[in-house]
Amino acid sequence: MTCNREETAYAFLDGELGPREAAEFAQHLAGCSECKILVHETQERERSLRAVLTHLASSCQIAGKVMRRLPAEKILPAPGSAHPEGGGGGALFGWRYLVPAGLTIVVLAWLLSLAPAPGPGPLVPLAVEGITLSALGPEARVDGTVIPADNTLTVLPGRLLQVTGPVAIRFAGVPEAGFTLHGEARFIPGPGTLQWQAGAATFGIAPRSPPVTITLNGHRLFIGEGTLSVGGSSAEGFRVLLKSGRAWLRGPQGASELVPGRPLTLSGTALPSAPPVVPPPIVPPPVVPPPAPPQTSIGPTIPPGGSTSPAAMVHPAGSQHRVATPAVRLATGTPTASPATASDQVDQHPPEVTGPSANPFGDDPVVISD
């Protein structure tokens, strides 16, 4: 390789460059065929590898096997803690203390017998609790069972659920159910997250509700607020459409903000040659880039029939569905959002996120898109 920017190219691919560096490298990429080929080939190779290894890891079903063996296991006391079964080694349980300890137990038992029967103890709120599902319509179901209209269902995280909406989902520690699901989806809920398996659903997050993360086959979709549709499965690939509000996607190529009204496709394990398409990021103001260069595509284009589309996915009229192509595009400071992307949707309702930037993943925006 005659170009000496190989290391920067990999950092660019990994989303490890700052916005200025990324924008600057993206400009370089437009004119350097060596770097373009390097980025494309590395992307392709690693993507294919990830698809197979992820499949391999999940086919081993470690979690199921571990949980089946767990009843035979016992949690050992922490080192240095009082050891009731320690064979008399602990000073607290030495014979010198047996008499006073016995007396204390007798006195306590007598005092308790005088006291009225205690009611249930106060519940200690913890961040990980059951996830509550409430029906918002008569057709709402969980695992095929109808949720009664005036009732809620609480499930523990970590379990695969088949949910038919409309339902409101309340995560632990959240006072109100500001997160809704319409459509049908299979997912594994976790604390503040849904691990998507398959289906086609529209999610809604009310303003000022805590954000929710949906994981899709190695991608993390972070919904700040608004309405967003997700469809597809790990094998087929996913389609994501932010209808309104703000959401971010982090994938192998980095993180970027979704543009409302512009659908994007994430290829599944069945299509290893098609890398995910990440929408163009919003680059911070200090970088003033040149006009957007023409798209530079390398490699074959996957025909539209190459990816499946869930029937229930809704795309706005007139919006063209984007087909995943192995294309590498320049970073530009100007988002290539459609005119429909109103600035008020972007700036006036920022989600409550922490970190150095508005990007909830804490990464600099990465600039690979179609």
Place this chain on the structure above:
Amino acid sequence: MSDEIRQDGDLIARVLAGDSNLFSVLVGKYERLVFSYLLPQVRNLQEVEDLAQETFLRAYRHLAGFDTSRKFSVWLLAITRNLLVDRFRKNSQATAGQESYQEMLATQGPFPQVGDPQRQVEMQEEFRRTFRNILDLPEDYKVPLMMRIMQDLSYDEIAENLELPLQTVKNRIFKARQMLRAKRKAEHDL
């Protein structure tokens, strides 16, 4: 304290309080991390699976001793590392006769099914070639690269999990990719 540390700490508190089913959330969250750590270092798939299971069971047994102000993933990988060392110490000579990944992948392969048969063959061939080349990389280079590829971890996260300086992780991932590229070029030139 980060959200992740706090969430894991809450989960662990619930497991220690008797809700052992919640341990599955921790296993589900970290099984791929353990897998990506073991996969390039153990050349027998069954053994990877056994070590991964044993890692989580050992973590469960010693959960009461875990300091919840620390990152659970770092502790988990320390357990995995100890198990690996034990395994190498006990049967270092046993690996030669065992079925390697390459053999396993050449015969069955854990490949997701693709509709087009030709595409399926191409994908399998591409995977075998790349994976074989990764296995041939120096030991220190394989794991950071696999964590990057399989887990989509940032360089910072990899450095934290492997308890290595950030620059070392950057260098190793870069060198690993350079070596893979050189191997591919050599294969192509043949």
